[in-house]
Amino acid sequence: MARPFKKQRDPQAPAPIRKPAFTKLPVDPDAPPEPTQRLHKLLALAGLGSRRDMEKLIESGRVTLNGEVAQLGAGVTQHDVVRVDSRPVRLSFEPELPQILIYHKPEGEIVSADDPEGRSSVFDKLPRVKGAKWIAIGRLDINTSGLLIFTTSGELANHFMHPRYEVEREYAVRIFGELTEGQLLQLTQGIELEDGPAAFDVINPQGGEGANRWYQVILREGRNREVRRLFEAFQLPVSRLMRVRFGPVNLPPRVKRGQMLKLESKEIVSILEWAGLEVPRAMPRQLNQREKDKATTVFTPKERKQRGSVLNHPPRERSADGENKPGSRMDIASQGRGRMNEIKPKAPRKPTQSRRVRGDLSAPTMQKKSDRNRGRG
Numbered sequence: 001m002a003r004p005f006k007k008q009r010d011p012q013a014p015a016p017i018r019k020p021a022f023t024k025l026p027v028d029p030d031a032p033p034e035p036t037q038r039l040h041k042l043l044a045l046a047g048l049g050s051r052r053d054m055e056k057l058i059e060s061g062r063v064t065l066n067g068e069v070a071q072l073g074a075g076v077t078q079h080d081v082v083r084v085d086s087r088p089v090r091l092s093f094e095p096e097l098p099q100i101l102i103y104h105k106p107e108g109e110i111v112s113a114d115d116p117e118g119r120s121s122v123f124d125k126l127p128r129v130k131g132a133k134w135i136a137i138g139r140l141d142i143n144t145s146g147l148l149i150f151t152t153s154g155e156l157a158n159h160f161m162h163p164r165y166e167v168e169r170e171y172a173v174r175i176f177g178e179l180t181e182g183q184l185l186q187l188t189q190g191i192e193l194e195d196g197p198a199a200f201d202v203i204n205p206q207g208g209e210g211a212n213r214w215y216q217v218i219l220r221e222g223r224n225r226e227v228r229r230l231f232e233a234f235q236l237p238v239s240r241l242m243r244v245r246f247g248p249v250n251l252p253p254r255v256k257r258g259q260m261l262k263l264e265s266k267e268i269v270s271i272l273e274w275a276g277l278e279v280p281r282a283m284p285r286q287l288n289q290r291e292k293d294k295a296t297t298v299f300t301p302k303e304r305k306q307r308g309s310v311l312n313h314p315p316r317e318r319s320a321d322g323e324n325k326p327g328s329r330m331d332i333a334s335q336g337r338g339r340m341n342e343i344k345p346k347a348p349r350k351p352t353q354s355r356r357v358r359g360d361l362s363a364p365t366m367q368k369k370s371d372r373n374r375g376r377g
Helices: 041-047 051-060 155-160 181-189 226-232 266-277 289-295 329-341 369-373
Strands: 063-065 083-084 101-103 135-137 145-151 171-175 191-193 196-198 202-205 214-221 238-244 260-261
Touching: 041 063, 041 083, 041 155, 051 155, 083 155, 135 155, 145 266, 155 266, 171 226, 171 266, 181 202, 191 226, 196 226, 214 226, 226 238
Parallel strands: 145 238
Antiparallel strands: 063 083, 101 145, 101 260, 135 145, 171 214, 171 238, 191 196, 202 214
8 A cells, every 4th residue: 555645735825723732630529539739839830930930920811720710829739731822731739849049240240131231140040950040039239149058949949038038148358447446336236228228247356468358247138239438428438248157057267259059968957957947858869979979079050041030021912803913933943844844856766877897997096105114013
């Protein structure tokens, strides 16, 4: 029986519309109801962003639950189907051990995934992580260096950054000038800034040379340029600012500027216990000595472009009749598929050459002296 030819698709015809299908897993009616979990929490655990970002994502209408637009605060079970921009999302109801990365940020880099000015970003150097995204814990301005923590757990990042937890931040500050005893006392009691009163929990002089003086400061807030503004209130400009500790995580001395370090599993477990988060039951497999050495080695990252947050990517756009809008991502992708399906004319086959007879053999070319001697001992 002859095999039928495959029907070629017309490249000028519009791309077929595929309705987002979903299949909800069957539920036993006699089984007790399963406990639900918050949708924005599970999306954050999946590494799509922080909890606040996921709340904004749900409010924008880009998340669907069982084929319907999800509402903020919706509960989800393992039988539900969740999609973001019509793409299914794998939600983990059992917490997995997150990854934590330490980066010694140098001056001149911004802590933002998207910058219209095209400046160097810390996200351009992060290693790729499968099935998750890196979330920056806190921010450092472009002129501040020091400890920057990345994690794949939105819940852990929320515990570090939310003001209600009051996690300590420790900085090493160099200023041009010297504080008096009264100014030191005033900085611990509180100073009125533009956005409200602010104060250091601890401030200790650390000496210095010439007109420059070093101070160790600890505070429990993360407002924009708060450390610099507190010193500028006394007309003392900050010439260098470096974060050396964030909560229980210290900047190791062996991690130099521009270098990174991944934390070991036991260190991650201790941080989860400090934050009061659930430690996964299924621990990762045991690593051999070579894998342990590689995992705990300080490395210098290579710059590469990252995808950024889900909120920074425009959703799939469709017109009222269901077709792709001109210029949208889906329209460009369909045009690319149309070009790939175009029938290309086959190149003419080259005529086969017949075997040469002995009389057609041409005389061999003369070898060079170096070629004749090659291979001889």
